[in-house]
Amino acid sequence: MGEDPTRRAWASLFRVFMDDRVHARLHDVSREIGVPNPGFLKALFWLEPDRPPTMRAMAEHMACDASYVTSIVDELEGRGLVERHASPTDRRVKLVQLTPLGEKTRESAREAMAEPLVGAKRLNAAESRTFVELMGKLLGD
DSSP states (O other), X not given: OOOOHHHHHHHHHHHHHHOHHHHHHHHHHHHHXXXXXXXXXXXXXXXXXXXXXXXXXXXXXXXSOHHHHHHHHHHXXXXXXXXXXXXXXXXXXXXXXXXXXXXXXXXXXXXXXXXXXXXXXXXXXXXXXXXXXXXXXXXXX
């Protein structure tokens, strides 16, 4: 009896995620847009221009301490990528809003991350379409 194919598929995806080339790309893109590390990319990718989250929501999404989110927002704000605003319903709560520069920077980073690594270029068009379909299914899209 062979190994569970679902486990094998997941292990393969994990290997891709942990690959040194993927890790290097994350750090390269972080440097290109002028942020210290990929954690800042994750924050930028999650922020939406029309739905500014609370600092608490960011901490929950990023599974980190509120103090770490404060340092991320401080850095992004210092670079002109986000602004903090008081919530209209509770002035004690701060919302994090992408600036126009933040939106442009986020899109540049997404574009850089979308450039396929060499291995992805081995897939033909039909394999790439199947891969996208399978990833959508995996992610619940």
